[in-house]
Amino acid sequence: MPIDWKHYNAKGIWDELITPSGRARPGAGALGRVLAGLSDDELGARKAAAELAIRSMGITFTVYSEDESESIDREWPFDIIPRLILKKEWDEVERGLKQRVTALNRFIDDIYHDQRVLEDGVIPREYVEKSREFRPECVGIDPPYGVWAHICGTDLVRDKDGTLYVLEDNLRVPSGVSYMLENRQVMKRVFPELFENYLIHPVDDYPDRLAECLRSLSPRKIRYPEVVLLTPGVFNSAYFEHCYLAQETASELVEGSDLVVDSDDCVYMRTIEGLVRVDVIYRRIDDLFLDPETFRKDSTLGTPGLMRAWRAGNVAFANAPGCGVADDKVIYTYVPDLIRYYLSEEPLLPNVPSYRCVEKEQRDYVLDNLDKLVVKPANESGGYGMLMGPHATKSERDTFARQILANPRNYMAQPMLTLSTAPTLVDRHAEPRHLDIRPFILSGANTYVTTGGLTRVALRKGSMVVNSSQGGGSKDTWVVDLD
Helix, strand or coil: CCCCHHHCCCCCCCECCECCCCCECCCCHHHHHHHHCCCHHHHHHHHHHHHHHHHHHCCEEEEECCCCCCEEEEECCEEEEEEEEEHHHHHHHHHHHHHHHHHHHHHHHHHCCCCHHHHCCCCCHHHHHCCCCCCHHHCCCCCHHHCCCCEEEEEEEECCCCCEEEEEEECCCCCCHHHHHHHHHHHHHHCCCHHHHCEECCCCCHHHHHHHHHHCCCCCCCCCCCEEEECCCCCCCCHHHHHHHHHHCCCEEECHHHEEECCCCCEEEEECCEEEECCEEEECCCHHHCCCCCCCCCCCCCCCCHHHHHHCCCCEEECCCCHHHHCCHHHHCCHHHHHHHHHCCCCCCCECCCEECCCHHHHHHHHHCCCCEEEEECCCCCCCCCEEHHHCCHHHHHHHHHHHHHCHHHEEEEECCCCCEEEEEECCEEEEEEEEEECEEEECCCEEECCCCEEEEECCCCCCCCCHHHCEEEEEEEEEECC
């Protein structure tokens, strides 16, 4: 049977495509009609075509076992029903993201220089100095344009009433953009006719924009600076993306052993023709593994002397070491204040209401309401280490209460949002599934926001966890103009 939108029921939750009356939202009519006109067999054939495309294109991600003793490469989970966002709404989102990233970069630069934000009491000093991602080794370093977080992936969610929130900022080594680009290529193969019915804004200019951003950071003002992408290697969960972006930006894909810092404090790449000087390092390695001379002595992933070369101004990093201080989820709670402090503007995109466990009154509230809240550690990512209070057992909540009391600085809490849904193909029928979206923002000489982003969808019924490593998938995101 074809998809019957009148019987599609999101149960009072904001749906991105269908209204509660079963009608398509503005801009989604043509998509709804095409999908409704396909039989079960035709939908199944399109889904099979998408899976074949993903297999033939080699789009994979890596899942680790709990103790990280083994890894499994899996094909990228993809849903063929796209998510639609009107360009008028996206323009507002873009302005809000640029505002947010500008304030965050000013904050990071301030933290490693004058620390005015701490002197003026906007954020308590100990919250920054006790952040796991604060790097005293970065104090006094001046990256180009005062930008520390050149590539940012900001997670946005819509609550069940349609309100759009910033869930978190990802400023260290954000991943996922390659899947956003590949999703579009898969959709063009599977539903080429839909691209005739819509003015869909492209995303495929991202690699060129990224390359332009990276080249703009070069300390040597030459026409073709040498840019490398530094990867931990083939066993990293995002290795597919590292290879993809290196190829698409015409950068060399290197591991730590491929680089050397000479006595002149410059970075060189080993090649069969000899040493070649490196100008920009797009690093996909965490701070502490980057330079065993400065950070972890036992690291074999980085290169001794990289920080020395960076401090001397002979190489640029994207993202800069130390930028994770603004990725801390406790610092996240202050971002609206940082926007007001640095830009003298009101935030255009709201935070999810949050509670800082480090403050007694807020901590007491969290401990009294663990069954209603989501508790997050300050510096984890990927959905790990969280307590989903409404879905947790009493024993799990008691354990978390002890952890909060033992280290309150490491936790914050938020009400559990009921994320918006979108139609997702399940057994050849459309069912609502919860989702979020991660746009990507590039900051260098200029600032650029992708027109759309990586939409991640919880494929399990009722689940709010969208991460691919925990059972989530993705959709192509269409930012469209109305006719």
